[in-house]
Amino acid sequence: MIPTLQDYLNIAPILVVSSVALLEVVIKILFKNSKKWFSYISISGLLVAIYFAVYNFGAISLSFNDMLFSGGFASFFEILFCIIGILTILQSESVNKIDEFNTAEYQILILFSIVGMMIMGSGADLITIFLGLELMSICFYILAGFARKHVAANEASLKYFLLGAFATGFLLYGIALIYGTTGTTNILAIARQYPMIFSIPLHVIGFILLLIGFAFKVALVPFHMWVPDVYEGSMTNVTGLMASGGKASAFAAFLLTFSIPLGVKNMELIQIISWLAVATMFVGNIFGLAQRNIKRMLGYSSIAHAGYLLVGLVSSNSLGNQGILFYLVIYSVTTICAFGVVSFVEDEYGKNLNIEDYSGLSVSNPFLAAVMSLCMFSLIGIPPLAGFVGKYYLFASAVQSNLIWIVVIGILTSIISLYYYLRIIVFMYFKEPKTENKIILSTESKISLIFSSVLILLLGIYPSLLLSVVEKFFKL
Template identity: 40%
Template structure:
């Protein structure tokens, strides 16, 4: 195998790091009254370069770098592309929603880019300590972004809750890593599975895996670790929530897939029941909680909890098809969820003028573009055919059924039916007879960044719903890079 320069293995991370540092250094040099939007366009260019470099990494032979801590393979590249796409749409949504008097805009662009570096490192890390470092880089950025609206009481409250609960989750993750090191003598993900077969203290490894599940369960807002989600989503700007609700989850799910299926397949009898119950609780609590919400962002927060549950169903399948289904669902959920928050960001602005579902009454008449795209993303979240959400759920539930997980599949299907009610309620409100509303009259005209963000998310959702074959093939190629020794199907 030909030698590959080590920097090529982390090229997207390097590009985003340089972009974030340049934006951070350039921001203080600009006059106080001048616009910070050029820094946003610079961030967009840097993210585009990172996205292109991620696709280019597919040409590289699979391998590791930096003393075996990072690995470039089809699996890591798939999630690099997902995260770069999310960041691109988020930056465009931020450029669209920002006004000349928006404070801290330059810092926000830098934080988005630098936070994405941590998320990408998590997806390519094959060493638990590097996973932890990537998690911290990602978390610190998102804690600050959650409190972006400093003049609103909900902004600092959201950031404080997110930080305090996130710190506890981080501690669980670090303790789990320490216990795994104590049980195996290594934090190398690829070596742990072989050492566990000869370890005399597997109980330490079992407790360590449980602690890592707690820490990452917080990041993906899976029940029973979801309590922070509604308040943080409500307090942060919609454009920031577009990132927070998808990219950190994609990175955390990638870590979970690599850790569970590469390092701990021999312990699947211990962690599979935990995942089973987390999936069932997340789907049920998320959907039942969403039924009661009148605030649209809180409703979508509970929706994200439910979708974390749908995705966890694929983890219980214990097969390459389950890994591929989880990867595909991550991409499809990211496309449609970022899209709906792009719509909310444009309609409500950085200060979220439109907070309640009833505030969107007649939106389709005031802005046919926003009404149509909102309806499209919501029906995709339901799982209607010809959308990415349909094939995402289809592959997840099919992989669970093939593994004999009939009851979990039934729970998922029932919850999908419940979710249809609250999603369609928003669609019906948007297409209801309009009433005079100063809030709706204040919706600005569509901008170029908005059109690009909607084009990106709508196209991705449509392609995943009409022609998912190529993306699924890439997801399966990534799944095949994760070995599954000793894993057997099981039912519950």
């Protein structure tokens, strides 16, 4: 079938962002001294994309011969990724210090990675999901090593690349086996063949390999080993993008391939996922305790959060799916905000990253300290912040499915995590400042931090703002 105009309109957000990225490539070549403008162009492009996503929101449909979803779930993620992109770009002050000649490339790569995420979030076919994943990952490989004069960045980039490509092999093998046993790569077509298709062992193995491929991107134990290293070595703003957008898009794909067609009803699969969730919660939180480097610590925190999010998938009911979507938004915003603060304190690549460097931040920079504490409290899940509501919904869904034991483990490990989250607050508020250096924030960064903080507070007090949107997707 020849694509119609409607098809193009359906994927307008993706098209807009990719054309803006291409436009920037052209501008970069034609005008040498225009680096200041790139962030504004990117942000306006993302805003236009948000507009189209909102416009498409109401009508859920398939386009390009059932290759991509649009509207509803897809629009939801498109909006989320665009917001993540805007926040990242607003916060990326330090990129000028690291590599002032290539700021345009930085913007372009971020935009392309967001295109990848959006394709992942709207894929209706395993091929499109794979392509989106690769587009995003390749951008991330480069972005991770963006500070190319520093060995740590090179190393992070190489590790991410090798392990990422390795995981891709598993993902592809999984897709191949699924294709072989079902004769199609379309998610809906595969879903129509359930449940009897699960009696074929090759198909089950294919599914497991697919799961492993996603588990790598989401950073589930034991496929998480790259996370702390890559998070530490990459540029902090990029780390924020990886931890929020990278994870959210992988979860979107996870939901698309596992939850929506399956309603994950295969008991053995659920059991495996539940063990992964438990291991992830434990390892993330316990390993987090020993960290002195704040980026590593936040890396383990992001691992732990992948575990919490997985609880929603394990409970395999609509409440769980809603909880995942709700928490993904909150987690992404909070994480990006926290990494934003880290990047401002960092000042120069690789400096001021130890927890001791946060001593007395409340005195020297009360605004940053307040924002950071807000993020930490939200990540812990203390009411009335949004993190609490999100965690509550995830755990409530598990209770609904009679998985009390997993909730108990989740709460126990959350308590462990209190220690390392609160340690930052202790350092910020109860220790004497070492230096009196005032951090000067640009207006853009302030806007980004304030926006995130307000969102964290607002969604904590008024969760139905988002919940009412999320509820619509899973009224099955």
